Amino acid sequence: xxxxxxxxxxxxxxxxxxxxxxxxxxxxxxxxxxxxxxxxxxxxxxxxxxxxxxxxxxxxxxxxxxxxxxxxxxxxxxxxxxxxxxxxxxxxxxxxxxxxxxxxxxxxxxxxxxxxxxxxxxxxxxxxxxxxxxxxxxxxxxxxxxxx
Amino acid sequence: xxxxxxxxxxxxxxxxxxxxxxxxxxxxxxxxxxxxxxxxxxxxxxxxxxxxxxxxxxxxxxxxxxxxxxxxxxxxxxxxxxxxxxxxxxxxxxxxxxxxxxxxxxxxxxxxxxxxxxxxxxxxxxxxxxxxxxxxxxxxxxxxxxxx
Numbered sequence: 001x002x003x004x005x006x007x008x009x010x011x012x013x014x015x016x017x018x019x020x021x022x023x024x025x026x027x028x029x030x031x032x033x034x035x036x037x038x039x040x041x042x043x044x045x046x047x048x049x050x051x052x053x054x055x056x057x058x059x060x061x062x063x064x065x066x067x068x069x070x071x072x073x074x075x076x077x078x079x080x081x082x083x084x085x086x087x088x089x090x091x092x093x094x095x096x097x098x099x100x101x102x103x104x105x106x107x108x109x110x111x112x113x114x115x116x117x118x119x120x121x122x123x124x125x126x127x128x129x130x131x132x133x134x135x136x137x138x139x140x141x142x143x144x145x146x147x148x
Numbered sequence: 149x150x151x152x153x154x155x156x157x158x159x160x161x162x163x164x165x166x167x168x169x170x171x172x173x174x175x176x177x178x179x180x181x182x183x184x185x186x187x188x189x190x191x192x193x194x195x196x197x198x199x200x201x202x203x204x205x206x207x208x209x210x211x212x213x214x215x216x217x218x219x220x221x222x223x224x225x226x227x228x229x230x231x232x233x234x235x236x237x238x239x240x241x242x243x244x245x246x247x248x249x250x251x252x253x254x255x256x257x258x259x260x261x262x263x264x265x266x267x268x269x270x271x272x273x274x275x276x277x278x279x280x281x282x283x284x285x286x287x288x289x290x291x292x293x294x295x296x
Contacts, residue, residue: 017196020204023171048165054214054230055207056168062202081240082202087233 007031010067021063024056028067033103036068040097052093057130061087061140064101065126069144072109077148078116083123084143091137093130099140101128112146120148155179158215169211172204176215181251184216188245200241205278209235209288212249213274217292220257225296226264231271232291241280247288249276260294268296 011028014021025044029037038060045056062082069080103109104124115122123145130138159176162169173192177185186208193204210230217228251257252272263270271293278286 013196018201018203019192019194020168020171020201023168044167046167048161049227053166053168053207054210055166055203058206058210058233059201059203062206066202079197082237084237085206085233085235089230089232092229 003031006071010071014063014067020059024059026060026063029098031068031071035103036064036071036101038064038067038099038101040099042093042095042097045097049092050094052097052130054089056097057089057093057099057138058085058087058140060097060099061085061101061128061130061138062142064099064128065140065142065144068101068103068126069124069146072103073113073116073146075148078146079148080144080146082142083145086141088139089137090139091132091135093132093137095132097130099128099130101126116146116148122146151179154219158219162211162215168207172207174208174211177246179216179219183251184212184219184249186212186215186247186249188247190241190243190245193245197240198242200245200278202237204245205237205241205247205286206233206235206288208245208247209233209249209276209278209286210290212247212276213288213290213292216249216251216274217272217294220251221261221264221294223296226294227296228292228294230290231293234289236287237285238287239280239283239285241278241285243280245278247276247278249274264294264296270294 047053112124128140195201276288
């Protein structure tokens with residue numbers, strides 16, 4: 001599958017199976033060796049002050065890590081869940097929400113995949129940020145568990 | 149205003165100003181001396197496995213704390229934002245999502261209100277839980293800041 005098709009297919013999967021991602025108008029923007037990026041427009045995700053709703057920021061950050069693992073593992077027999085998260089909300093997000101989940105280094109990813117293959121279960125910590133005005137507005141750390 | 153009207157007004161405010169709360173079908177269920185409770189139906193908030201979407205759990209938990217402070221302070225000149233959060237996802241939520249934000253003890257609440265009155269700014273930590281099958285499924289701790 002071509003990369004652009006893979007992104008469209010992932011977005012379609014989210015919209016088809018997780019209704020809130022349709023309401024949020026989540027878009028799978030890119031996935032490369034550095035990061036996976038999801039976006040969501042402010043119009044569907046604002047709060048009463050016209051800035052991004054904290055719940056939308058949390059949901060999009062969480063989904064970015066989930067989507068990265070889903071694409072990285074590329075195995076529909078694997079279930080991925082979030083176990084823990086920490087978030088810092090440093091400044092308001094005043095435009096399109098863009099959640100960037102950094103791809104873990106190769107060694108961490110390899111060890112995660114090996115553990116999953118050997119034990120049928122593995123956990124990994126992922127970092128996602130959302131920027132505003134060139135600075136980090138939201139920092140999200142999520143611990144995800146994959147199970148076969 | 150009668151208590152039931154206050155809850156309906158709060159729900160109306162959320163739906164009118166935060167579009168995602170409409171999509172989530174957030175309902176303000178109760179507010180008493182012990183806690184504030186928000187609910188959201190699974191149908192609008194499920195994931196691809198038919199259990200509650202982590203993003204909906206995060207958004208509802210965060211909103212519960214926000215709504216508690218909004219009702220507690222009862223002052224539209226005060227802006228409330230979330231600064232930090234930690235969440236644990238212990239087990240899947242398989243029915244209506246019910247987020248219960250415990251009311252802080254009187255001394256903490258008093259000190260928060262005094263600080264807000266004196267300095268125009270105050271912070272407080274709130275605990276919200278979501279149960280499933282009689283056990284805690286999700287534990288959320290949020291640090292909120294109120295500013296006049």
